[in-house]
Structure formats: structure tokens, C-alpha cells
Amino acid sequence: MGCVILFTTALCWVLVTVWVVELSEAVNGAPGWGERAAQSGDTSRNPMTFRFPRAPHLVVAAEPWPPHVYLTTKPDGTSEVTGPMGQLLDALAASLNFTYSVVQGDGYWGAPDENGSWNGMIGTVLRKEADLGLGPFGMSYTRSQVVDFTIPVFLEMLHVLVTRPLPVPDPWGFLAPFKWYVWVGLVAAVVAVVVVSASSVRLLGFGGPVSAGEHTWAFYSMFFTQPVSWLPTVASLRFLFTIWLFVVLVVSRSYSGALTSLLAVKTLTVKYDSLRDVLDDPSLTLLMEGSTALTEHLKTAREGVYGELARAARRRANFVKASEMYQAAYSLLPDGRHAMLVENVVCRKIFSDFFSATGRCNFYMSTGNFWRLIYAMVVQRGSPLRQLLNSRIEALGAFGIYERWTRDQMPNVTHCLKMPKKLQFQEPYSMSDLWAVFLLLGAGGVLATTTACCELGMRH
Numbered sequence: 251m252g253c254v255i256l257f258t259t260a261l262c263w264v265l266v267t268v269w270v271v272e273l274s275e276a277v278n279g280a281p282g283w284g285e286r287a288a289q290s291g292d293t294s295r296n297p298m299t300f301r302f303p304r305a306p307h308l309v310v311a312a313e314p315w316p317p318h319v320y321l322t323t324k325p326d327g328t329s330e331v332t333g334p335m336g337q338l339l340d341a342l343a344a345s346l347n348f349t350y351s352v353v354q355g356d357g358y359w360g361a362p363d364e365n366g367s368w369n370g371m372i373g374t375v376l377r378k379e380a381d382l383g384l385g386p387f388g389m390s391y392t393r394s395q396v397v398d399f400t401i402p403v404f405l406e407m408l409h410v411l412v413t414r415p416l417p418v419p420d421p422w423g424f425l426a427p428f429k430w431y432v433w434v435g436l437v438a439a440v441v442a443v444v445v446v447s448a449s450s451v452r453l454l455g456f457g458g459p460v461s462a463g464e465h466t467w468a469f470y471s472m473f474f475t476q477p478v479s480w481l482p483t484v485a486s487l488r489f490l491f492t493i494w495l496f497v498v499l500v501v502s503r504s505y506s507g508a509l510t511s512l513l514a515v516k517t518l519t520v521k522y523d524s525l526r527d528v529l530d531d532p533s534l535t536l537l538m539e540g541s542t543a544l545t546e547h548l549k550t551a552r553e554g555v556y557g558e559l560a561r562a563a564r565r566r567a568n569f570v571k572a573s574e575m576y577q578a579a580y581s582l583l584p585d586g587r588h589a590m591l592v593e594n595v596v597c598r599k600i601f602s603d604f605f606s607a608t609g610r611c612n613f614y615m616s617t618g619n620f621w622r623l624i625y626a627m628v629v630q631r632g633s634p635l636r637q638l639l640n641s642r643i644e645a646l647g648a649f650g651i652y653e654r655w656t657r658d659q660m661p662n663v664t665h666c667l668k669m670p671k672k673l674q675f676q677e678p679y680s681m682s683d684l685w686a687v688f689l690l691l692g693a694g695g696v697l698a699t700t701t702a703c704c705e706l707g708m709r710h
Contacts, residue, residue, distance in 0.1 A: 257401055265493060271546075273454075279492055286675065294620065297637050297641040297643065298641040298645070300346070300638060301345070301346060301347045302346060302347045302348055303347075305349050306348050307348070307349045307351065308348050308349070308351075308381040308382055308444040309350070309351055309353055309372075309379070309380040309381050309382070310331070310350045310351070310352050310353070310381070310382045310383075310384050311352075311353055311354075311355060311371040311374040311375055311379075311380035311382070311384065311573060312329070312331050312335075312352050312353075312354065312371070312383075312384040312574065313355065313357055313358070313371060313571075314572070314573040314594075315572040315573065315657060316333070316573075316593060316659070317333060317599045317659035317660060318334055318335045318595075318656070319331060319333050319334075319335045319336065319384060320332045320336065321352065321354065328351060329351075329352040329353070329354060330352070331352050331384065331467060331511075333654035333659065334656045334659065335384055335385070335386060337655050338403070338643070338646065338655075339384060339705065340642075341642070341646065342642055345642050348641075350382075353374065353379070353380055355369075355370055355371055355373070355374050356370060356609075357370075357571035357572070358540055358541035358571060358572075359371055359385065359387055359388075359539075359541055359572070360372025360383075360393065360541060361541040361542070361545060361546045361670060362392065369541055369561070370397060370541050371383040371384070371385065371387070371628075372387070372396065372397055375397050376397060376630075379508075379635070381629065381630065381635065382627065382629055382635065382639075383397065383627060383628035383629070384627060385625065385626065385627050386404070386599065386625035386626060386627060387399070387543075387625060387626060387627070387628055388406075388542060388543030388544070388623040388624070388625055389402070389439075389543070389624045389625070389626055390543040390546060390547070392546055393543070393546075395603055396631070397629065397630065397631060398628065398629050398630070398632070398633060398636050399626040399628055400625050400626045400628070400629070400636055400639045400640050400643055401640045401643055401644055403625055403626055403627065403643060403652060404625055404647075404652060404653070405622065405624055405625070405657075406593045406594060406595065406622070406623055406625055407593070407594055407619040407620065407622045407623070408544070408591050408592060408593060408619060408620055408621040408623075409591075409592065409594055409597055409615045409619050409649060410522055410523070410525060410527070410528055410589050410590070410591060410615070410616035411583065411589070411590040411596075411597050411600065411613060411614070411615055412520075412583060412586075412588075412589050412590070412613070412614050412707055413583045413584050413585075413586055413612060414611060414612050414614045415520060415521065415586075415614070421685045421686035421687075421689075422679035422686045423512060424509060424686070424687060426508075426509075426512055427504070427505050427508035427509050427512065428505065428508075431518050436501065439497070440466075440469055440470070440473065443469050443490060444462065444465045444466045444469055446490060447468075447469070447482075447487060447490055448460075448462045448465045448530055449466045450484070450486055450487055450490075451487070454484060454486075456483070456652055456667070457482055457484035457486075458480060458482050458483065458484075458487055459480055462479065464479070467479070468480065469494060472491075472495060473498050473502075475498070511540060520614055522534075522614075523616045523617055523618055524617075524618030524619070525555060525591075525616075525618060525633050526555070527616075528562075529555070529558050529559065529562055532562075533587065534566070534587060534589050535566050535568060535587060535588045535589070536563060536567040536568070536589055536591060537567070537568055537570060537575075537578050537582060537583075537588055537589065537591070537592075538563065538567050538568070538570075538590075538591050539569070539571070539575060539592070540569035540570065540571065541569075543623060544591075544621055544623075545563075547568070548560040548563055555620070557701075565626065571670045575590070575592060575596060576589065576599075576600060576603070579592075579600050579613070580600075580604070583613065584612065594615070594619070595656060597613070597615040598615075598660050598663045598667065599659065599660055600613055601615070601660075601662075601663050601667060602661060602662045602663040602666075603611060603664040603675075605662045605665055605666050606661070606662045611665065611666035611697055613666070615667075627639065
């Protein structure tokens, strides 16, 4: 009987001890699996071959960011992560032998506020509410002070994404071959040759008609390649007529050739092809992702192009979540008064999805890029999980597997990818394009009718 009591007492002490240990691990952020992995020594000797003998359960912080991360809610209410980063997470789980569950936060990646508290996934990992931040996160010094980064998953850069410019009806386009000062110069030239011609006849007393109206009509007729009612009989006027005919030939040929080209093909130049173009237009609204490495840097930038961007962002930027960037692109960019500063792969994804849905390429990605950044996952500071993840991420990167997973998300990107800086359109002209021509025709008809009525009245 005494043996039974002793055995029961010992069993109770064992159960209480296990319960206390588990409670302590839960209160302190569940580091037990990490400590045991570090104590085993396998992580440092050969992290690539290390596997957890008993699969621990990790909490992973994630936010949707197509094409890298997609989050869906399963029937049981839990979140499922898919996309290239989801495939990477599944590969790491299979290799290391762990299970995981996904938690979502406020929709941001993470940046400190005025009080020094971190939001987003960085804040979740920092508070030990998650073992791993899926991200991927842009690496920065400030972030590295609160979490540990894995080795890079991929490199990325930002571009300017705007709507593709479309031809706008220009009813006065027939004046476009010449600048306004050329037209003014032509009018002044007509006045000058008429004055010189009429003055020459008046001074010489012969060589042509005395009336200034006859001279005006003669030079006007030559300008529009019409026959002249009189010809000069003196050398000075013949020389003036010859020079004027040469000027008319050059001007008319230049105008007709340029007008034919403009009417045949409409050519539009892309207005925003770099960050500088965006900064130089103060009326343009910027669309930027909030709480990123870039917005964190802009808080301290004072000089250079990023200093200008920081000042512009404070005045005319709208900050949106990564999951809302696509909807913002589709709804705001078409008005031509918004520009999105976004990663190259996101631009490609928008190209692909929009072309798949509509068969059109309505967006343009700038050839100029800026803010090159390294993207990685994050873990808690000092976590042995970092070394285990690094060896596997490096192996996957060596074979270009992640890049292939990303390309699979954008099947129709190539059609819209290489857009020229000068866009050409060939389409029929409508009345909105040519109404000014008909307006001039109508005005000429009214003027001719009025003149005819006046002439008839004068005769009677």
C-alpha cells in the first residue's frame, strides 16, 4: 500500500512539473522548440539536414500581397496562405518538419510610430505573437534592430505606374504642324511683301497695279498655289515674286507633309517615365504603400531626390495597404491624375491580370526605376530558426525556383511589358476631331454670303 501511495505522489509531481513548464513556455512566447533546437547542436553543424524530431507548431504573421502572398479563409475560419511565398513556406515546413498557423494583423508590413511602437507584421513578431513574419519585407537598418532577417529571397526596385495615355480629340490639330509664332511670322511676311511690292510700284510709277488690294490678292493666291491676275514687269518685283514663291514652296510642302503624318498616325509621348517626372508635376496625386521601408526612410530624408519625394508625399500622397494596391490601380489610375510608386513585379501582375480580363494594355510602367531593395522573411531576435531557414532559402534561390513560382502568377505579362515611350494609334477620326475645320468652313460661307449681299446692295 505504501508503494502505491509513493508511486501516485511521484506521478502527480511529474504531471505538475510538466504543466508548469508548458505554462511558462506559453507565457514567455513559446520559445521551447527553439531552445531545444539550439541545444541539440545540429543547427550549427549542418542546418540543411536538421529536422525537428517532433513537429513544433509555429505562428506565422502574413498579409496579402499579390503576386507573392494570397490569403484565403478556410471553412473552419483559419487562414490559408498561397502564392510563391506560400509555396516557400510549405517547402520550409516539409523540410524542417513543422506545422504552422497564419495570423493577420492591420494590413501593414511594419514601421515605428511616434511613440516607438511598431505596427504591422514586424510589430507582431516583435511582441512575440508570431514566430515568423512571412512578408517578404524590405530590409532596412531600423527593422534589423528589432527583428532578424533571413537571407534575401529576392531583389526588387520601384517604378512609376500610370495609365497608358490615350489620344484626346484636338479639333484645332490642323494648326499643329507649326508653332504659333510660325503662323504669326507667316502673317507678318505676307504683310511685309505686300507693303514692299505696292510701295515699289508707287515709287517707280510702273511695273504693276497701284492698288494695295491687287498686291494682297496676288501674294495670297501664290500662298495657296492659285493663278495670279497680274505679273510684274520690273526686275525688282520679279525678284520679290521669285523669293516669295520659294518661301511658299518650302512652307506648303512642310505643312502638308507634317499634317499628313499627324492625320495618318497619332503619336503620344509618355509624360511620366521616371520619378523626376512625377516630382515635377505638383498636380499629380501619389499612391504609395504605407508602413514600408521607403516610407520609413522618407521620415528622415531631407536632401536629394528622396528629400523631394518626402515633401511631396506629405502634401499629395495617399497611403494604402498592399492588399488594396490593385483596386487602387484599377479605380484611380485611369483618370490620369494619379501615379503609383510600386514594385516591378506588382506592375507586371497588374499588366497580366488586366490583359487577361479585358485583352487591353491600359497601364504603363516607367523605364526609370528607383529604391532598389532586398526582400526577406523575419524572425524574432536571436531565434535559431533563422539559421535553419537561411540554408533552405539559399538552396531554393540557387536554382531560381522562387522566380519561377512568381512568373507562374503572371501568364499574360509579355504582351504589355515592353510599351514604347511613344505610343502610336491608328483609328478613324470623328466629328470631335474635326469640328473646327467645319467651323472654319461655315464661317467662310457666312462671310462670303455677307460680302455678296453687300456687293449686290452697292450695285443697286
